[in-house]
Amino acid sequence: MTAPVGADLPRIKVAVDAPQHSGIGGPLDYVSEVVLAPGSLVRVPLGKRELLGIVWPRGAQAIEPTEYADPSKLRAILAVLEGLTPLSASWCRLLEFAAAYYQRGVGEVALSVLPPQLRELQSPQLQLRLKRMRKWVAEQIAAPVQASPSRPTLSPAQAEVLAQLDALLTEPASATAKGAQAPVLLYGVTGSGKTEVYLRAAEHALKQGRQVLVLVPEINLTPQLEARFAERFVGRVLVSLHSGLTPAQRLRNWLAAHEGQAELVLGTRLAVFASMPRLGLIVVDEEHDPSYKQQDGARYSARDLAVYRAHLEKIPVILGSATPSLESWQHANQGRYKRLALPERIGGGALPRVRLFDMRLMPLSKGVTTALTRPLLEALRLRLERGEQSLIFLNRRGYAPVLHCSECNWKSDCPHCSAWRVFHKGDRSLRCHHCGFSERVPAACPTCGNQDIAPLGRGTERLEEQLREQLPGARVLRIDADSTKLKGELEAHMAAVHAGEVDIVVGTQMITKGHDFRRITFVAAVNPDGALFSSDFRAPERLFALLMQAGGRAGRDAEQAARSEMWVQTWHPEHALYKALAKHDFEDFAKSQLAERESAGLPPFAHLAMLRAEARTPEVAKAFLDAAARWAQALPVAAEVLIYPCIPMSVARIANVERMQMLVEAPSRSALQRLLWLWNPELHALKREHKGLMRWAVDVDPLAI
Numbered sequence: 054m055t056a057p058v059g060a061d062l063p064r065i066k067v068a069v070d071a072p073q074h075s076g077i078g079g080p081l082d083y084v085s086e087v088v089l090a091p092g093s094l095v096r097v098p099l100g101k102r103e104l105l106g107i108v109w110p111r112g113a114q115a116i117e118p119t120e121y122a123d124p125s126k127l128r129a130i131l132a133v134l135e136g137l138t139p140l141s142a143s144w145c146r147l148l149e150f151a152a153a154y155y156q157r158g159v160g161e162v163a164l165s166v167l168p169p170q171l172r173e174l175q176s177p178q179l180q181l182r183l184k185r186m187r188k189w190v191a192e193q194i195a196a197p198v199q200a201s202p203s204r205p206t207l208s209p210a211q212a213e214v215l216a217q218l219d220a221l222l223t224e225p226a227s228a229t230a231k232g233a234q235a236p237v238l239l240y241g242v243t244g245s246g247k248t249e250v251y252l253r254a255a256e257h258a259l260k261q262g263r264q265v266l267v268l269v270p271e272i273n274l275t276p277q278l279e280a281r282f283a284e285r286f287v288g289r290v291l292v293s294l295h296s297g298l299t300p301a302q303r304l305r306n307w308l309a310a311h312e313g314q315a316e317l318v319l320g321t322r323l324a325v326f327a328s329m330p331r332l333g334l335i336v337v338d339e340e341h342d343p344s345y346k347q348q349d350g351a352r353y354s355a356r357d358l359a360v361y362r363a364h365l366e367k368i369p370v371i372l373g374s375a376t377p378s379l380e381s382w383q384h385a386n387q388g389r390y391k392r393l394a395l396p397e398r399i400g401g402g403a404l405p406r407v408r409l410f411d412m413r414l415m416p417l418s419k420g421v422t423t424a425l426t427r428p429l430l431e432a433l434r435l436r437l438e439r440g441e442q443s444l445i446f447l448n449r450r451g452y453a454p455v456l457h458c459s460e461c462n463w464k465s466d467c468p469h470c471s472a473w474r475v476f477h478k479g480d481r482s483l484r485c486h487h488c489g490f491s492e493r494v495p496a497a498c499p500t501c502g503n504q505d506i507a508p509l510g511r512g513t514e515r516l517e518e519q520l521r522e523q524l525p526g527a528r529v530l531r532i533d534a535d536s537t538k539l540k541g542e543l544e545a546h547m548a549a550v551h552a553g554e555v556d557i558v559v560g561t562q563m564i565t566k567g568h569d570f571r572r573i574t575f576v577a578a579v580n581p582d583g584a585l586f587s588s589d590f591r592a593p594e595r596l597f598a599l600l601m602q603a604g605g606r607a608g609r610d611a612e613q614a615a616r617s618e619m620w621v622q623t624w625h626p627e628h629a630l631y632k633a634l635a636k637h638d639f640e641d642f643a644k645s646q647l648a649e650r651e652s653a654g655l656p657p658f659a660h661l662a663m664l665r666a667e668a669r670t671p672e673v674a675k676a677f678l679d680a681a682a683r684w685a686q687a688l689p690v691a692a693e694v695l696i697y698p699c700i701p702m703s704v705a706r707i708a709n710v711e712r713m714q715m716l717v718e719a720p721s722r723s724a725l726q727r728l729l730w731l732w733n734p735e736l737h738a739l740k741r742e743h744k745g746l747m748r749w750a751v752d753v754d755p756l757a758i
């Protein structure tokens with residue numbers, strides 16, 4: 054490694070994943086003896102290390118901290134990864150935008166979304182991979198081209214939607230002149246034929262020689278969608294991108310997309326950053342799903358970035374949902390998104406009849422948790438007799454959320470967190486769901502020795518146990534994070550449900566999503582009220598979506614639809630959310646929620662950022678946030694924004710780390726961004742004063758506050 058190289062060589066900017074000491078760092082300066090196209094991958098020295106970097110296009114990044122560095126001190130790049138097509142200018146712009154908007158270094162974000170294996174490769178190895186990938190792909194293309202698979206005749210509603218979409222899809226050229234197109238919000242209940250619309254739109258893009266990107270919120274949903282796309286597009290190259298792939302698979306699939314061989318890319322939120330040179334369409338399925346928001350590092354929203362990317366590349370984007378996010382819904386109300394609706398289920402399937410049960414009036418069964426009311430057990434028995442499946446939704450795993458001693462009032466708290474440890478009966482453990490701390494269940498109360506310690510409340514494990522007791526002979530299956538830990542377990546469970554080997558499925562929100570069950574005629578939500586009174590302003594929106602989705606599991610064919618039911622057992626049957634749910638009326642629900650949000654000054658009527666600090670003591674975290682607030686209050690932009698006093702996070706302590714947060718509210722994105730940009734270097738400086746005793750992060754457009 055030779056250091057000073059002189060000022061004569063051409064200077065280039067290289068984005069590297071280096072720790073940022075002073076604000077949102079841009080790419081670093083290097084020199085190169087050869088001319089390098091922007092987007093090329095290079096290996097560069099940094100300190101004593103050698104890193105992968107991306108030759109960055111000039112002029113776009115607003116902050117260029119090393120611009121004035123002494124030219125004689127610049128170091129030379131070490132090597133170029135040869136044979137790889139450079140990343141496109143629009144890809145670099147997408148990454149620049151993401152980094153700036155979510156307040157991270159551009160190199161950090163750009164390098165973190167590349168396949169990890171790329172970092173270790175030298176040119177010869179890369180070329181070997183490329184060669185293998187191409188052979189991969191060539192074999193797939195060379196497979197006997199099968200007769201074009203039959204497509205269903207479009208329903209009138211689908212035809213109408215596609216006619217409208219067609220106008221958008223066929224005008225990419227004129228759109229360039231006009232500027233970007235409006236994103237499409239495809240609003241339709243489960244089973245209304247949204248996926249068929251995605252398939253047709255994809256077909257359109259493929260015919261034009263373009264690539265298609267389809268995003269789904271969860272890995273679990275990829276195999277199902279992959280199967281449908283593969284079945285439709287026989288002989289086309291389809292790859293997936295998600296965190297469940299091996300590093301080698303991820304590299305191969307990424308390369309296939311990047312080199313333009315893969316025509317269809319299916320993936321989770323990370324795939325929004327896939328490099329696709331001929332991208333012609335983006336689909337975001339279940340666009341409302343919170344999984345699209347990354348919860349650490351650069352806390353990006355893949356849904357929002359998909360919209361930005363489509364705008365950047367002037368291509369259509371379709372956001373699909375039965376219960377759109379209120380942000381997207383409001384955009385459609387304002388005409389910024391084009392709303393297209395599929396109001397009915399395909400083939401006459403109706404949504405199940407929703408019945409609200411007032412828990413205050415429900416006859417309880419003896420010796421059973423309150424959730425299993427007598428009418429509920431009767432309803433389950435009826436389905437058992439008819440040979441139909443039922444699904445019970447309870448969004449809490451474990452046996453009981455807490456163990457309790459009635460003598461001294463001891464509760465199974467976690468010594469490291471401000472949370473209870475959950476009782477798991479299966480392995481007789483008390484387990485903290487926040488820090489993972491786990492111990493065997495004590496035989497007696499650890500405080501007073503009372504042997505009569507009892508579980509309070511219920512989780513899926515307890516519900517499963519009691520269902521087995523109450524309905525002997527019924528085949529009960531529990532599906533939650535605990536019962537699906539091992540690879541392949543979830544798939545096996547799902548297959549059992551599909552095959553009719555299960556009578557009653559008990560599970561958390563895991564079972565409400567996307568799975569196309571055919572035999573379910575009865576869905577019950579047994580304890581959903583918590584979300585109504587949560588401090589999280591998005592909790593009702595999420596609950597409504599979950600319950601609509603849970604209900605969507607039942608009655609998918611017309612014959613069953615007539616006798617399909619969804620039960621909600623609630624202490625608050627008069628609540629507007631349940632009233633709207635009973636009518637399957639998302640629009641009514643959205644209207645009332647939006648009115649509430651507007652009067653409370655919450656998104657989408659305000660723009661939020663959350664500054665979080667973590668430290669060993671709450672005082673240190675608070676001191677940091679208070680100092681940050683004082684500094685920000687002195688800025689001219691402070692007149693436009695509201696900085697709230699800092700408060701502990703809802704779980705204030707996790708693994709002995711105290712967590713505080715401070716909310717910032719602004720009337721516009723730009724005001725918020727201006728504040729954050731000025732703030733960022735100051736926050737880095739403040740943190741340095743704390744000498745590593747704390748951590749901070751900013752969450753732009755946080756999901757929960």
Ligand code: ADP
Nearest residue numbers: 205206207208242243244245246247248249399
């Ligand atoms: P969604 O994505 O809204 O849940 P799908 O596109 O999966 O809906 O459609 C639901 C079911 O109806 C699927 O089994 C699909 O194959 C079928 N389907 C969709 N469109 C049609 C159509 N036009 N004719 C017949 N069946 C259809």
Ligand code: ZN
Nearest residue numbers: 458461498501
């Ligand atoms: Zn006790």
Ligand code: ZN
Nearest residue numbers: 467470485488
């Ligand atoms: Zn804990």
